[in-house]
Amino acid sequence: MRIATSTFIDPDRNGVYGALAVALSFFVFAYSARFGQISILAYYGVWLPLVLLDYRQVLGNPLRYLWMFAFAVFCFISVFWSPAPSISLRTAIQYLSHLVCAVIALRTISIATLTRGATLGCAIVLTYSLLFGSYHFDPLDGTYSFVGAFASKNQLGFYASLGLIFAYAGVAVIRSSLRWLPVAAATALLSAYSLFASQSATSVITTLAILMVVVGLQLLGRFTPPMRKLLFASGLVIGVIGVTLALGMGAADAVLGVFGKDSTLTGRTYLWQQGIEAARQSPVFGVGYQGYWVRGFPEAERLWEEFYIDSRGGFHFHNTYIETMVETGAVGTVLLCAILLASFIGHLKHLLHHRRNPDALVMFAVISLLLVRSFVEIDVMHPYHVGSFLFYITAGTLTLRQRVGARPMLRPVRIHPMSAGAAG
Numbered sequence: 001m002r003i004a005t006s007t008f009i010d011p012d013r014n015g016v017y018g019a020l021a022v023a024l025s026f027f028v029f030a031y032s033a034r035f036g037q038i039s040i041l042a043y044y045g046v047w048l049p050l051v052l053l054d055y056r057q058v059l060g061n062p063l064r065y066l067w068m069f070a071f072a073v074f075c076f077i078s079v080f081w082s083p084a085p086s087i088s089l090r091t092a093i094q095y096l097s098h099l100v101c102a103v104i105a106l107r108t109i110s111i112a113t114l115t116r117g118a119t120l121g122c123a124i125v126l127t128y129s130l131l132f133g134s135y136h137f138d139p140l141d142g143t144y145s146f147v148g149a150f151a152s153k154n155q156l157g158f159y160a161s162l163g164l165i166f167a168y169a170g171v172a173v174i175r176s177s178l179r180w181l182p183v184a185a186a187t188a189l190l191s192a193y194s195l196f197a198s199q200s201a202t203s204v205i206t207t208l209a210i211l212m213v214v215v216g217l218q219l220l221g222r223f224t225p226p227m228r229k230l231l232f233a234s235g236l237v238i239g240v241i242g243v244t245l246a247l248g249m250g251a252a253d254a255v256l257g258v259f260g261k262d263s264t265l266t267g268r269t270y271l272w273q274q275g276i277e278a279a280r281q282s283p284v285f286g287v288g289y290q291g292y293w294v295r296g297f298p299e300a301e302r303l304w305e306e307f308y309i310d311s312r313g314g315f316h317f318h319n320t321y322i323e324t325m326v327e328t329g330a331v332g333t334v335l336l337c338a339i340l341l342a343s344f345i346g347h348l349k350h351l352l353h354h355r356r357n358p359d360a361l362v363m364f365a366v367i368s369l370l371l372v373r374s375f376v377e378i379d380v381m382h383p384y385h386v387g388s389f390l391f392y393i394t395a396g397t398l399t400l401r402q403r404v405g406a407r408p409m410l411r412p413v414r415i416h417p418m419s420a421g422a423a424g
Helices: 015-037 037-047 054-060 061-083 084-110 111-131 153-173 178-198 201-220 225-249 251-258 266-278 297-304 320-353 356-373 386-404 417-423
Strands: 134-138 143-148
Touching: 015 037, 015 084, 015 111, 015 153, 015 386, 037 084, 054 084, 054 201, 054 417, 061 084, 061 320, 061 386, 084 225, 084 386, 111 178, 111 225, 111 266, 111 356, 134 178, 143 153, 143 178, 153 178, 153 201, 153 356, 153 386, 178 201, 201 225, 201 320, 201 356, 266 297, 266 320, 320 356
Parallel strands: none
Antiparallel strands: 134 143
16 A cells, blocks of 8 residues: 655645654643653654655755854854753753754745644643642732643743634634534633633633734624725824833733733742843853753752742743843853844735735734744743744744745647647
8 A cells, every 4th residue: 555645745635644744743742751761752753854755845945044053153152162962962952853843844834734733732631630630829920820730821821812713713704614613612711711720821812813803803804905004004003102102001900900910020030130131241242042940059059948849840931032141141142142033024024015915814813923022031042842832833933934935837738730820
C-alpha cells in the first residue's frame, strides 16, 4: 500500500494529518513536563520527517526566513558569555529546532487546518486538565485557584484563550463546514469554563479584548480599503483617548478588584523592578540565554524564596521585554521585537488593504494576543511552548502570502497548424 506524499505535505490535501499534528503539538507543549522526553520526540516525529518527503517544498528558500532566525541565532552566540553555558547551549538548540518545526508547519498546512488543529488541541489539553487537574494556593494573595494539570493558572488561562479565539475563527472567520461546529462549540464551552475556574485576570481581559478586535475588523472588512483605513485610524484615536481617560479615573483598579487583584498585580511590579535592576548589569548583551534562572545563583534563589517558588524552576519576570533584556540584552530585545512588530504590522496591513482576507485575520488575532500578553507573560522566547510555535508561524506566513499573492505569469499556448486549419 502506497500513500501519496501530498497526504502529508500538500496544504490542500493534508487536512486530517495537519490538524492531528497540530493537536498533538499543543498537547506536548502543555504537558511535556509531565510526560518527559517521549512527548518531545513525538512532537519532532510529526514535523521533521516531512523534510525527507520533499525537502524543497517543505523547507522552501531559507533566505526568506533569515530574519526569523535572528533572535534564535543570537541565543546561540550568548553561550560564550553565559554563566551557565551548558544550560544556554542546550536550550538554544531546543529553541532553534523548535523554530524549524514551526517553519515546516507553516509551509505544509493551511491556516484553516491550523485553526482546526488548534481548536482540537485546546479541547484535548483543557479536557485533560479538567480530569486530572488540581487547585493551587497562592501565598501572595491568599486565594485558591484552579491550575488544571499546569503549574500556573496563567498557562491554563492561555490555552483557554487560544481555544475561544480559534473556535470563533473556525466558525466565523474561516467558516469551516457544519461538521466542525460541534467541535468548535465544545471547545468554546471548555475554554469558557476553564477561564472562569482559573480566575486568571490576564487571560480573561486579553481574550475579551482580542475577540472584540476581531469582530471589529470583520465589520471593517465590509467597507472599501480607503474607508476602512479612515475608520480604523479614527477608532484607534478614540480608543487611545478612552483608555487614557478610563485609567485616569481609576478603571484599572476597579477591573483588577473584580479578580481580587491589587495595583501591584500580585507582586509583579516588584518583580519587574528586580528585572530592570538585573538588566542594568549587562545592558547590551545580557547575561546569556536562559542564564539567569539557574539553581545555585544567588539572585535567582533569592527571588524564588521571596515568591514561594519551592520547585525553584519555571519562574520568570512576567514581562517578555524585561526577561529578554536580562538574558540577551538590548541586542536580543531588538531582534525579538523586530519579529513581533513585523508580524503585527504585516498582518494588519493585509487586513486594511484587502477586501476579505480570513487567513490574515486569524494570524492577526494570534499575534495580537501574543503582543498583549507580552507585557505580563513570557510566551515567545522558550522552546516547546505553544506561544513561540504560533509566534513563528504568524511571522512566516507573511513570506508565504507574498509568494502566493504574486500575479501568475501567463504562458503562451501553441496551436497545431492542422487544428487551426480544421477550426477554419
